[in-house]
Amino acid sequence: MHTLSSITVAQHLTSRAALSRHADAFGIANVGTPMRYARNAEIYGDEEEAEYLYQVVSGAVRTHKILADGRRQIGDFYLPGDIFGLEFDDHHEFSAEAICNSTVMSIKRQVFRETAGHDARLSRELWSATKRQLKRAEKHALLLVLTAQERVAAFLLEMLERSGKTDSFELPMSRQDIADYLGMTIETVSRTVTAFETDGTIALPSARCIVIRKHQALRALDS
Amino acid sequence: MHTLSSITVAQHLTSRAALSRHADAFGIANVGTPMRYARNAEIYGDEEEAEYLYQVVSGAVRTHKILADGRRQIGDFYLPGDIFGLEFDDHHEFSAEAICNSTVMSIKRQVFRETAGHDARLSRELWSATKRQLKRAEKHALLLVLTAQERVAAFLLEMLERSGKTDSFELPMSRQDIADYLGMTIETVSRTVTAFETDGTIALPSARCIVIRKHQALRALDS
DNA sequence: CGACTTGTTGACACTGCTCAAGATACGTGG
DNA sequence: CCACGTATCTTGAGCAGTGTCAACAAGTCG
Numbered sequence: 001m002h003t004l005s006s007i008t009v010a011q012h013l014t015s016r017a018a019l020s021r022h023a024d025a026f027g028i029a030n031v032g033t034p035m036r037y038a039r040n041a042e043i044y045g046d047e048e049e050a051e052y053l054y055q056v057v058s059g060a061v062r063t064h065k066i067l068a069d070g071r072r073q074i075g076d077f078y079l080p081g082d083i084f085g086l087e088f089d090d091h092h093e094f095s096a097e098a099i100c101n102s103t104v105m106s107i108k109r110q111v112f113r114e115t116a117g118h119d120a121r122l123s124r125e126l127w128s129a130t131k132r133q134l135k136r137a138e139k140h141a142l143l144l145v146l147t148a149q150e151r152v153a154a155f156l157l158e159m160l161e162r163s164g165k166t167d168s169f170e171l172p173m174s175r176q177d178i179a180d181y182l183g184m185t186i187e188t189v190s191r192t193v194t195a196f197e198t199d200g201t202i203a204l205p206s207a208r209c210i211v212i213r214k215h216q217a218l219r220a221l222d223s
Numbered sequence: 224m225h226t227l228s229s230i231t232v233a234q235h236l237t238s239r240a241a242l243s244r245h246a247d248a249f250g251i252a253n254v255g256t257p258m259r260y261a262r263n264a265e266i267y268g269d270e271e272e273a274e275y276l277y278q279v280v281s282g283a284v285r286t287h288k289i290l291a292d293g294r295r296q297i298g299d300f301y302l303p304g305d306i307f308g309l310e311f312d313d314h315h316e317f318s319a320e321a322i323c324n325s326t327v328m329s330i331k332r333q334v335f336r337e338t339a340g341h342d343a344r345l346s347r348e349l350w351s352a353t354k355r356q357l358k359r360a361e362k363h364a365l366l367l368v369l370t371a372q373e374r375v376a377a378f379l380l381e382m383l384e385r386s387g388k389t390d391s392f393e394l395p396m397s398r399q400d401i402a403d404y405l406g407m408t409i410e411t412v413s414r415t416v417t418a419f420e421t422d423g424t425i426a427l428p429s430a431r432c433i434v435i436r437k438h439q440a441l442r443a444l445d446s
Numbered sequence: 447c448g449a450c451t452t453g454t455t456g457a458c459a460c461t462g463c464t465c466a467a468g469a470t471a472c473g474t475g476g
Numbered sequence: 477c478c479a480c481g482t483a484t485c486t487t488g489a490g491c492a493g494t495g496t497c498a499a500c501a502a503g504t505c506g
Binding site for chain 2: 065067068069071073075086087088093094116118120123124126127128130131132133134135137138140141142144145146183222223
Binding site: 174175176186187189190191194207 | 451452453454455
């Protein structure tokens with residue numbers, strides 16, 4: 001698969017630009033290799049050489065880092081269509097794991113490097129993906145200075161939006177994943193979600209299934 | 224290029240370390256327009272159209288956002304050599320202000336768009352600058368889940384490194400700026416810094432001048 | 447059905463915030 | 477150069493929100 005010519009890469013990338021939010025990015029996946037990962041399987045490790053770029057096809061992925069005191073911080077969650085593995089230098093800052101059984105497209109960065117050198121559109125696509133990730137990282141940092149209630153509200157609203165649904169959605173990740181993403185404990189996440197259920201803001205048919213009942217109440221907490 | 228030669232630019236630099244670290248990026252500044260901003264002057268506003276890209280020549284710049292509850296969150300600090308104003312779309316996510324009297328090179332993004340289309344090297348530079356900013360944003364997010372002590376230690380070490388000095392440096396920003404960057408109150412920043420002084424980890428000839436006495440003590444707190 | 451993982455709830459401790467006052471540094475005009 | 481007013485920084489006391497530790501409940505898989 002990696003023997004695909006760079007011309008093919010360019011064709012895929014240029015023909016699909018700007019169809020939908022992720023349409024252009026799917027061009028990347030189309031020239032990659034589909035890989036399946038089981039729940040909790042490692043896709044790449046912290047400090048490992050960043051040889052590939054990835055795009056989620058199905059399932060969900062999380063990136064994380066273990067801090068000096070042993071705590072785990074989630075860098076981001078990636079859902080179908082999302083690109084991950086972009087790094088400043090040639091080594092990963094975070095480890096990446098499949099949250100549930102997932103399919104991920106991977107493509108060698110080397111192919112991009114060769115192609116992007118003479119393909120302005122491909123360059124722009126990669127730059128654009130990086131800027132999108134930058135915006136997400138900045139938003140993540142903003143989240144971490146809010147109160148527990150505000151963090152959870154913002155998280156639920158974001159997951160709702162990314163799910164493409166309007167009212168209810170399934171969380172692929174555990175409470176522990178959410179806690180490590182929001183920089184709080186699993187107990188506080190649980191208590192906060194329960195409080196939203198108690199006051200009727202959301203309903204919880206099951207722990208992983210969220211039904212938003214009062215969108216306005218959550219939005220009022222979202223900065 | 225430009226009425227302002229790179230020699231003039233270099234003369235304005237307060238830190239040679241910043242120059243070498245970002246030497247490649249100075250190609251960008253050399254084709255821009257030098258602008259002077261007074262202390263606390265706004266360089267661009269939140270939600271404003273992102274018409275220019277900027278590089279600090281001398282002084283220091285902060286970006287910030289006002290949250291729903293009125294609190295201010297600092298996005299990042301920029302020192303001589305640093306590029307700022309990169310955005311995912313065409314609107315700024317943060318406002319930018321001069322921390323002290325500063326000189327900033329600005330260049331119209333339109334010029335980049337035209338040039339980058341046929342200049343692979345320039346494309347790479349811009350992409351690289353974005354990836355560098357992404358890495359900084361991710362590191363910032365990690366900071367915000369640490370204890371007050373750890374945040375301040377990490378902040379001081381980072382400012383030391385960026386200053387290009389090995390032991391002592393001047394902080395261009397106020398305690399309030401630091402507090403809003405680290406997601407804590409000015410009182411806690413002050414208390415934490417004082418505690419470091421009390422236990423001999425640092426010395427404080429003045430509030431804005433930091434002397435690192437025990438590098439190891441700070442590094443032990445830095446994840 | 448039983449073992450294990452994941453999620454919920456409770457009691458208490460502690461970090462960092464709030465509110466308040468005082469100290470120091472800084473800029474400006476006389 | 478000094479005096480005053482203002483902005484910045486430090487320090488203190490009490491409190492609120494979140495973490496810690498522990499027990500229990502629910503869900504999941506073999």
